Amino acid sequence: MIAEIQNADANSYVLLHLANRRFALPSAIVSELAPPVRLHTFPHTSSLVSGVIVRRGRIVPVYDVASILLGRTSPVHRFYLIARRTFSDGPESSAIPVSGECELVTAELQEASDNTLPHISGRLLVDDESIEVLNFDALLASDLARHNAPLRAETRP
Amino acid sequence: MKIAAQEKGKTRRARHSEQMILFAVANRMFAIAAAAVQEIRSTDSLAVSANEIEQSEILKVRHTLERSHQTYYVVNAGAHFGLPVTRPTLVLILRQLRVAVLVDRIERMVDVAAIHSLPLAFAGEERRWYRGLTYIDDHVIPVIQPSGFLTTEEFRRLDRATNANSAPHDLEGAFQA
Numbered sequence: 001m002i003a004e005i006q007n008a009d010a011n012s013y014v015l016l017h018l019a020n021r022r023f024a025l026p027s028a029i030v031s032e033l034a035p036p037v038r039l040h041t042f043p044h045t046s047s048l049v050s051g052v053i054v055r056r057g058r059i060v061p062v063y064d065v066a067s068i069l070l071g072r073t074s075p076v077h078r079f080y081l082i083a084r085r086t087f088s089d090g091p092e093s094s095a096i097p098v099s100g101e102c103e104l105v106t107a108e109l110q111e112a113s114d115n116t117l118p119h120i121s122g123r124l125l126v127d128d129e130s131i132e133v134l135n136f137d138a139l140l141a142s143d144l145a146r147h148n149a150p151l152r153a154e155t156r157p
Numbered sequence: 158m159k160i161a162a163q164e165k166g167k168t169r170r171a172r173h174s175e176q177m178i179l180f181a182v183a184n185r186m187f188a189i190a191a192a193a194v195q196e197i198r199s200t201d202s203l204a205v206s207a208n209e210i211e212q213s214e215i216l217k218v219r220h221t222l223e224r225s226h227q228t229y230y231v232v233n234a235g236a237h238f239g240l241p242v243t244r245p246t247l248v249l250i251l252r253q254l255r256v257a258v259l260v261d262r263i264e265r266m267v268d269v270a271a272i273h274s275l276p277l278a279f280a281g282e283e284r285r286w287y288r289g290l291t292y293i294d295d296h297v298i299p300v301i302q303p304s305g306f307l308t309t310e311e312f313r314r315l316d317r318a319t320n321a322n323s324a325p326h327d328l329e330g331a332f333q334a
Contacts, residue, residue: 045281061278
């Protein structure tokens with residue numbers, strides 16, 4: 001999948017499974033699909049961050065995006081999708097637990113009918129299914145994230 | 158598209174390794190530079206020199222300790238990190254700070270060659286609590302920032318409470334004299 005992503009163009013998206021729903025991320029910010037390595041946790045107060053994984057010698061924060069998108073933590077995940085989050089200080093690799101295989105698709109981005117949600121940048125029509133394309137940075141910075149995320153993520157073993 | 162290549166160097170490799178004390182609180186492991194710790198004592202051995210402090214603003218501090226004519230504030234590490242209540246058995250008396258820290262146990266000492274920066278995803282109080290993260294024996298362990306146990310404002314409040322507590326005794330002494 002990494003080689004495919006590296007050759008991807010502007011209309012390329014990675015489809016990811018969260019529970020029984022599919023979402024899309026622009027492939028330009030996705031670097032790889034990582035195996036379900038150990039999640040390390042320690043005390044902190046950042047909502048949405050469930051811990052860190054170690055990937056290729058780097059420490060990568062893991063975001064529980066299911067709590068924002070589905071309103072609950074995804075009970076089962078099989079992989080980590082590694083994507084880039086952009087901060088004012090620079091980019092940072094970030095991991096999203098996903099519950100199934102990811103798929104690379106090429107499709108035209110269609111304007112979202114509900115443009116009040118800043119974390120949805122549009123929709124893709126794939127296999128007769130309308131799939132929301134996520135704005136990863138907006139998703140993690142949104143008020144929705146702050147409201148839906150657990151206040152303290154450190155207590156998870 | 159190599160994200161890693163775009164990121165700034167985020168691992169600080171020490172020219173020489175740094176000796177760390179690994180300690181546990183509520184079954185969570187932490188590392189603190191050995192150089193930041195002046196003394197490690199059992200809570201039992203310090204029971205006689207500890208004084209209860211009457212204040213309700215900073216709940217993680219319940220006692221003071223007198224050492225070398227200085228008042229140290231005893232911080233319960235479990236309360237500081239929001240962990241379940243435990244029964245601490247050891248006190249780490251810090252160097253260059255008027256802080257002593259209640260912990261459950263010392264695991265061991267290790268030499269740490271690299272401290273990774275705390276990822277930017279962590280944006281809360283932990284940025285003050287930790288110098289960074291280290292990776293030891295397949296475990297990611299936060300490295301404590303000693304000055305993160307109490308803020309300047311917390312010191313100010315505790316000093317005020319301590320002075321208020323001691324004032325009646327001073328006055329009492331003055332009358333007796």
